[in-house]
Structure formats: C-alpha cells, structure tokens
Amino acid sequence: MPRILNIGSINLDEVFSVPHFIRPGETMTCRSYERFVGGKGNNQSTALGRAGAEIHHAGKIGQDGHFAVELLAKNGVDTSRVRTAEVPTGRALIQVDEQGQNCIILFGGANRAITREDVDSFLDGWGKGDAVLFQNEIASLSYAMEEARKKGLRIYFNPSPADELLADLPLDAVDCFILNEVEGAMLSGLEAGSAGSAGLSAPGASAEVDAMLAALRRRFPGAELLLTLGASGASHENPDGTRVSVPARRVKAVDTTAAGDTFTGYFIAARLRGESPQAAMEEATAAAAICVQKPGAAASIPFRTELAG
C-alpha cells in the first residue's frame, strides 16, 4: 500500500455553542465552550490514521501545541516531521449553531511559519510511488506543490479554505481534487450555490453538478475530481469522464466541524488500499455521517471499526 505524507495545519479549536451565528454589534453569551485539537491538516491525518493508512504528518506548532502532536501520534500517525516554531500554534474560533452548522475564524500561527527549508526537509526521502496531501492552511504551499511534483509524488489537494491564496498555486500539479461546492465554484469560476445541496434529489444527477464538473474538467483535464455536496452526496469523475455518485446518509448533525476532513481522509485511505472511487466514497460517507453526530474536530472522527453496520 502506498504511504502518504500530509503537509498540513495543526490548530487548537475554541468552540462556542450559540443559538445563532453572532450578528454585527451583538454581544452574546454562548451556551457552552469547549477546546479541541483541530486544523484541517491534523483532522485529515487523524482520519487517515483511524482509517488504517500509513500516514506521516509534517507541519509546525508552537510551544503550546505539543499535546496536539501527541494525540496525533496516538492515532497511528508518524509525527517525526512536525517542527516547533517561535510563534503560537494556529487557532480556530468556531461558532456552532443549533443545527450543527459552523463558522470559523482562523489564526494561522505556526502553520504560517512553514518555510521552503522546512518543506525541503519534509519531502526528503519521498518520491515516486508515494502520495502527498495538502490543504490551503499553511505557508510555502506553492513551493511544496512544485517540489512534490518534481519528485513524482501523487498529489491530493483539498482546497480548503477557499480564499484568494488559491490563485497563486500551481494547481496543474494536482492529481486529485477533493472539494466542496464553494471550493468548486472558486476554482471553476461558477457561482457558489449552482450545485447547491438544497434541492438535489439524486446525487450527481443535476445539471448544476454537470456544469461544475465540466468547468473543473476544462481547467484540470488530467485530474481526478471529487465534488462533495453535503446532504446531496458526492460525485467522483475520472479524467476519462467516468462518473460515480453516492448519496449522503440522513443523520441528525450535532456539529459538522471536520466532516469534510473525515470524508477526505477516509476516501484517500480507501483509494490507497486499492478500492474503487465508489467504494471509497461509500466508506467516506459512512465515516462523515458518524463524525457529524459528535462534537469537536479530530475527536469526532471515527475509527474504521466503528463503521461496521
């Protein structure tokens, strides 16, 4: 089974449960407050580890983040490439509303202190036959993608969060995109909402999904595309146009934080094991459905043994 290196963020998440997302000028007392370990990189490495992949995490924390790395290691993740910076660990301030939806403010912290020299040391010893995973929460990402391409690694990219930094990345290096509707809209140039989860009855069957995948295909002719649409399921398309879709599972969400990360980690782990895109999406969907029924980020990601049944 190929091994995978995730060069990604580690955050400390501060989670405020609120009756509604705070409005301009409002002061609100939250219903509860908890701290969790998070960061899209950390969450996806945790999912890969809990799904049974050979996963190595590379990144940066501050002096306040060592316990987060210990937790990551307990999930079967090799953390020997996590370095310590002279700035605090990244932070996420997260509001979770009564429907389990979230909104997030990020402070990059040590994630944004990753240098080109760090990237060189992270990629040392990796090459053809290996895979690498990136999200959009670290510094030196453009350089890391170029170097990974030069070394012949298979590149998985979850372009999250979708922001202006995506425009500077060498995205033609990416072999497989795993992206939601907002990220898909940003990379395809279409409107967010055009493939919206509301109103889609059959997963992958809508004209909007067709339009988004077609626009992404024109821009990235050689890449695998995996579009996740929340309650409307997920659609995967190979470069030859072969498409498969899976429906979402209907569950009551408590907290959707890290659902996308769980899906991403589980999908990639299954693909590395040699599973088909359909089988990989089905397992990822089952894992994400468990994740949303628990509070927190990394803590809410299931172990593969929990998926049976």
Ligand code: RIB
């Ligand atoms: O995807 C969820 C994650 O986004 C949170 O854990 C938070 O840290 C932000 O990175």
